Amino acid sequence: xxxxxxxxxxxxxxxxxxxxxxxxxxxxxxxxxxxxxxxxxxxxxxxxxxxxxxxxxxxxxxxxxxxxxxxxxxxxxxxxxxxxxxxxxxxxxxxxxxxxxxxxxxxxxxxxxxxxxxxxxxxxxxxxxxxxxxxxxxxxxxxxxxxxxxxxxxxxxxxxxxxxxxxxxxxxxxxxxxxxxxxxxxxxxxxxxxxxxxxxxxxxxxxxxxxxxxxxxxxxxxxxxxxxxxxxxxxxxxxxxxxxxxxxxxxxxxxxxxxxxxxxxxxxxxxxxxxxxxxxxxxxxxxxxxxxxxxxxxxxxxxxxxxxxxxxxxxxxxxxxxxxxxxxxxxxxxxxxxxxxxxxxxxxxxxxxxxxxxxxxxxxxxxxxxxxxxxxxxxxxxxxxxxxxxxxxxxxxxxxxxxxxxxxxxxxxxxxxxxxxxxxxxxxxxxxxxxxxxxxxxxxxxxxxxxxxxxxxxxxxxxxxxxxxxxxxxxxxxxxxxxxxxxxxxxxxxxxxxxxxxxxxxxxxxxxxxxxxxxxxxxxxxxxxxxxxxxxxxxxxxxxxxxxxxxxxxxxxxxxxx
Numbered sequence: 001x002x003x004x005x006x007x008x009x010x011x012x013x014x015x016x017x018x019x020x021x022x023x024x025x026x027x028x029x030x031x032x033x034x035x036x037x038x039x040x041x042x043x044x045x046x047x048x049x050x051x052x053x054x055x056x057x058x059x060x061x062x063x064x065x066x067x068x069x070x071x072x073x074x075x076x077x078x079x080x081x082x083x084x085x086x087x088x089x090x091x092x093x094x095x096x097x098x099x100x101x102x103x104x105x106x107x108x109x110x111x112x113x114x115x116x117x118x119x120x121x122x123x124x125x126x127x128x129x130x131x132x133x134x135x136x137x138x139x140x141x142x143x144x145x146x147x148x149x150x151x152x153x154x155x156x157x158x159x160x161x162x163x164x165x166x167x168x169x170x171x172x173x174x175x176x177x178x179x180x181x182x183x184x185x186x187x188x189x190x191x192x193x194x195x196x197x198x199x200x201x202x203x204x205x206x207x208x209x210x211x212x213x214x215x216x217x218x219x220x221x222x223x224x225x226x227x228x229x230x231x232x233x234x235x236x237x238x239x240x241x242x243x244x245x246x247x248x249x250x251x252x253x254x255x256x257x258x259x260x261x262x263x264x265x266x267x268x269x270x271x272x273x274x275x276x277x278x279x280x281x282x283x284x285x286x287x288x289x290x291x292x293x294x295x296x297x298x299x300x301x302x303x304x305x306x307x308x309x310x311x312x313x314x315x316x317x318x319x320x321x322x323x324x325x326x327x328x329x330x331x332x333x334x335x336x337x338x339x340x341x342x343x344x345x346x347x348x349x350x351x352x353x354x355x356x357x358x359x360x361x362x363x364x365x366x367x368x369x370x371x372x373x374x375x376x377x378x379x380x381x382x383x384x385x386x387x388x389x390x391x392x393x394x395x396x397x398x399x400x401x402x403x404x405x406x407x408x409x410x411x412x413x414x415x416x417x418x419x420x421x422x423x424x425x426x427x428x429x430x431x432x433x434x435x436x437x438x439x440x441x442x443x444x445x446x447x448x449x450x451x452x453x454x455x456x457x458x459x460x461x462x463x464x465x466x467x468x469x470x471x472x473x474x475x476x477x478x479x480x481x482x483x484x485x486x487x488x489x490x491x492x493x494x495x496x497x498x499x500x501x502x503x504x505x506x507x508x509x510x511x512x513x514x515x516x517x518x519x520x521x522x523x524x525x526x527x528x529x530x531x532x533x534x535x536x537x538x539x540x541x542x543x544x545x546x547x548x549x550x551x552x553x554x555x556x557x558x559x560x561x562x
Contacts, residue, residue: 006060011076014069016095023076024096024283027056027066028105036109036134036317037065037100041121043074043081043167052285052300053139053246054113054309060291062310064111064317067100071121075170082218083167086124086228091126101132107373108132109317113309113409115246116253116281123260126239135271135316135540136239137309139246139257140281144233146256149494150392153473153480154447154520155225155530158180159252159394161200164211164219165193171217201518206531221531236260242271244312244324246305249332249465250289250402252394252527255496261327261343271316274343275308275330276499280401281394290390290402292462295335303330303337331428333454333501345496346429346438348558355418355510355543355551364420364505364510368550375542378414378514380446385515386414391451391463392496393519406453406511414515416543419455420508427502433495433557435466435510440488440550441541443525445472449516450493452553453509454502461509464500467493468516470523482527488544497556510553514541 006029025046029035038059040049046068049055056066072092082088097110110132112122119141124389126136142150150457166192175182182190189210195202203209207221236243236259243264247257257276264272276292279285285300287293296302311322327340340346354361356369359376380386388395391406410417435450451466474481474491483489502508515522524536545551 004061004063010406014096014099016092020072020079020485022069022072022396024067024069025071027060029060029063029065030176034105034107035063035065036114037067037106038111038113038313039096040068040114040118041071042118043071045075051391053115054306055547058310059307083224089121090124090128093121094128094130097130097133110415111313111317112136115139123234126241127234133241135242135313137244140248140251140253142253142256146259148477150255151520152468153470153477154468155523156394156519157201158518161197163191165197166215169194204534206521225530236263237267242316244273244309246275248277249498250280250392252281252392254392256342258497273324274327277303278330278332280282282401288550290400290404292403294332298330298335327517329499331499333503345558348431348556350554351557353553355545358428362416362418364418369546372546376416377540377542378416379538379540380414381538385517386412386513388516388519391466406463407459410461410511414513418510423502423504423509425504429498429500429555430558430560432497433555435493435553436490437551438488438490438544440542441484441539442485442561443537444483444485444527445523446525446539446541447514447523449513450495451511452495453511455507455509457505463475465495465498467495468520469493488549512543
């Protein structure tokens with residue numbers, strides 16, 4: 001088939017049920033037959049769709065139409081915008097899908113695509129089951145349930161502040177256009193926060209961060225926290241249409257991406273698919289992340305991610321017979337792509353490693369401890385929180401994501417490391433990792449953050465996957481439960497899923513700390529409400545590992561594949 005010409009209709013009004021009109025760019029192929037359309041709904045400006053997933057140009061060149069829309073109250077669209085308005089996004093998505101399906105150039109089949117916020121907008125829309133929505137392809141995205149598990153009940157401080165600052169840019173422009181321009185000081189505050197949000201992270205209490213105090217700005221700290229707490233979870237198992245979940249092992253939402261696929265697979269949906277690369281949430285899909293080069297085949301371009309998305313939509317919007325792997329994943333360390341029919345792939349087994357040792361010598365062992373051991377302790381002071389260092393983070397500031405050497409962090413007195421033996425042969429961790437810890441603290445609330453780390457023979461320690469838990473949420477996220485200081489409690493922390501090869505001569509290490517600042521807000525150790533404390537107290541936190549109080553790591557292990 002030769003190249004397809006197309007035209008773009010800018011700023012088309014699509015009416016919503018309440019009369020608001022949302023501006024949409026329509027990319028229409030110059031063909032005589034009716035075609036399916038792929039919809040993008042973005043709060044970041046409709047000229048800014050991600051270049052490394054499926055671009056509108058990819059769609060029209062493949063014979064699809066594309067519709068790129070400014071969501072309600074953003075940029076050119078009418079209506080009032082507020083943060084975390086997923087109920088409204090669901091209704092607007094429904095109305096847009098049905099309007100597109102009714103156009104004379106559309107064959108009645110609509111798909112949705114896009115990463116991050118654009119992905120959530122797909123999920124909430126699909127949950128309403130608009131009749132003409134036939135397939136979605138959310139990428140690097142999350143739902144409330146998995147997001148709470150990911151942070152353990154803490155707040156992604158850098159993510160939230162950076163995102164709020166970015167969203168305030170369009171608000172400034174709208175204020176000026178409506179005749180009530182912000183003051184020069186307010187404009188300077190927003191611009192400075194967008195350029196570098198780090199000075200705002202140290203504001204205490206957090207609810208007094210100046211961004212949240214801008215007159216007329218629709219985001220206050222308390223309103224945002226209330227909206228996040230009230231966000232209705234989307235059960236991926238209830239979404240009946242085909243879904244292609246795309247994520248990255250170092251994306252902050254990696255747990256959600258895999259978790260949603262698992263949920264759909266468990267519900268028996270045959271047309272859910274999973275595509276996982278080595279990528280972060282940075283918006284691009286390069287081969288370089290953190291301090292590692294995963295090889296030329298790791299990039300989104302080399303993996304031809306857009307072609308995989310097109311094949312998915314060809315199958316479900318054009319009803320063409322195309323090859324769409326059920327699961328395709330990148331095995332970091334081996335730096336190779338693999339396909340499977342399930343996740344985790346068949347042939348994996350669970351391996352348990354036990355924490356044991358003393359304050360001065362800590363290790364991961366195959367055998368459980370046989371004699372009573374003293375607990376390993378450290379002092380966590382929120383006035384000097386353990387810094388974040390790479391991993392599954394979402395830094396909209398100037399901090400690095402992905403595989404960053406943890407060795408400098410492990411030299412801190414507020415970090416514990418448990419070191420395994422050198423591998424005699426390659427070990428493929430493919431699937432979930434979980435820890436059970438017996439812990440205690442001198443504080444009424446504190447955090448435990450755990451990282452699975454790969455330590456090379458040269459002592460370079462790279463994070464593989466991680467998890468966190470705020471103690472008040474140790475019994476689930478439906479309600480907080482107070483903790484009695486000094487009590488030994490058993491807690492479970494999910495580190496999420498991963499595909500990582502531990503090379504011969506490398507060791508596994510489990511790293512435990514109580515802050516990851518500014519990735520997560522530092523627990524002030526008071527038991528007070530999130531963001532309310534102007535100061536905190538130091539806590540002595542302990543990890544117990546003896547025959548009566550076992551602490552362990554479980555990993556999903558597969559047969560090493562070349």
